[in-house]
Amino acid sequence: MRQWIARAKSGDSAAFEQLxxxxxxxxxxxxxxLLLNDADAQDAAQEVFLRLHRSLHKFQEDRDLVPWLYRVxxxxxxxxxxxxxxxxxxxxxxxxxxxxxxxEQQLNAQQRRLLLRAALASLTERxxxxxxxxxxxxxxxxxxxxxxxxxxxxxxxxxxMGRVKLKRRLRESPERKS
Amino acid sequence: xxxxxxxxxxxxxxGDLDAQTAADAEAxxxxxxxxxxxxxxxxxxxxxxxxxxxxxxxxELAALRAGTLSRIAARPRRRLWLAASGIAAALAxxxxxxxxxxxxxxxxxxxxxxxxPPPAEQAPGAVPEIAKEQPGVKSIRxxxxxRSDRPRLESVSLISQKDGPPILKMKTNDPNVVxxxxxxxxxxxxxxxxx
Numbered sequence: 001m002r003q004w005i006a007r008a009k010s011g012d013s014a015a016f017e018q019l020x021x022x023x024x025x026x027x028x029x030x031x032x033x034l035l036l037n038d039a040d041a042q043d044a045a046q047e048v049f050l051r052l053h054r055s056l057h058k059f060q061e062d063r064d065l066v067p068w069l070y071r072v073x074x075x076x077x078x079x080x081x082x083x084x085x086x087x088x089x090x091x092x093x094x095x096x097x098x099x100x101x102x103x104e105q106q107l108n109a110q111q112r113r114l115l116l117r118a119a120l121a122s123l124t125e126r127x128x129x130x131x132x133x134x135x136x137x138x139x140x141x142x143x144x145x146x147x148x149x150x151x152x153x154x155x156x157x158x159x160x161m162g163r164v165k166l167k168r169r170l171r172e173s174p175e176r177k178s
Numbered sequence: 179x180x181x182x183x184x185x186x187x188x189x190x191x192x193g194d195l196d197a198q199t200a201a202d203a204e205a206x207x208x209x210x211x212x213x214x215x216x217x218x219x220x221x222x223x224x225x226x227x228x229x230x231x232x233x234x235x236x237x238e239l240a241a242l243r244a245g246t247l248s249r250i251a252a253r254p255r256r257r258l259w260l261a262a263s264g265i266a267a268a269l270a271x272x273x274x275x276x277x278x279x280x281x282x283x284x285x286x287x288x289x290x291x292x293x294x295p296p297p298a299e300q301a302p303g304a305v306p307e308i309a310k311e312q313p314g315v316k317s318i319r320x321x322x323x324x325r326s327d328r329p330r331l332e333s334v335s336l337i338s339q340k341d342g343p344p345i346l347k348m349k350t351n352d353p354n355v356v357x358x359x360x361x362x363x364x365x366x367x368x369x370x371x372x373x
Contacts, residue, residue, distance in 0.1 A: 017243070017247070020242070020243055020246060020247075021243070024234075024239055024242050024243065025233055025234055025239060027242075028234040028238060028239065028242055029233055029234055032234065038238070042238065042241060042242060042245065045242050045246075046242060046245045046246045046249060049242075049246040050246060050249055050250060050253075053246075053250050107230075109232045109235070112229075112230045112231075112232050113230075113232050115230050116227070116230035116231065116232070119227060119230070131227075134192070135192075135224060135227060135228065136227070136228065136231055141194055156189055156194050159188070159189065159192075159194065160185035160186070160188040160189050160194075161185060161188075163185075163188035163191070163220060163223070163224065164184050164185055164188050164220075166223050166224075166227060167188075167219055167220050167223040170223045170226055170227075
């Protein structure tokens, strides 16, 4: 990784393309989940790599690129949300049917994407940020807090609220017995 | 029986509780089927959410690559345009400054040396006044200073002689160049020598 960063810093465009190939999937996936809109996500992901290209000269080679990319992706997605009206609202999302909510049910990629989008649209933006980073990207609460620029306590609060909402959204809550 | 709060269980699922709260929850769960069921439900919804996770497809990744590279390629042209604009602006400012200085110099009225007339013939026995600075002659300096390619005029003094015509003595910044102008003559004569 470091060698690609060093080469890209020295102006090697092939090395920059290698960084794009290595991390493009992660950045675009994050943007799609945070923005819930493919066109906006594509634009945001390109902006992330433009910013990387612009910042390469001051990027320390011993620094880990992945947390930087996460942080910049989140920031750019936040900016996009402020600039644009949300293209997708919860009302636009398909209702989940019992069969779709069955983990054993085989769904195609497009169906899964729409269902994930519907589930994430039921969360507030802050909850969505935390759930995407913690549950879908698999980062620790401490890492999520660093990326979002907040405290672990706040992140835990957002995660717990988000998980409860998602459970309700997926209609899997059993009746509690006293 | 006090059940565990649903949000606490939502954090217990992923090990996000502090050690004491987690131990208390674990003890309660060993005896409470209701909370166990809720925990299973939260766990299942988390797994279901992750099962929906899809990666961007090849078409989207190709669009990301192409879009990013084309936007990067467009940036140097913009920088070049900005640099060219900056240079053009700097040249324009320099031209205006140069022209204003040049035109100001040309527009100045010609400097005419105001040389006082030679003093009236002095009475016999009077001591001649030598090397007396005439203030009106100072304007010659300004003209001389404007010509940087020639020796600059430093001072002018009028030497009055009892038995001869007055002499205008002009010192330059070059100590080897002193101009003596005999007023009765038609042309100035220069002395250039090692003094």
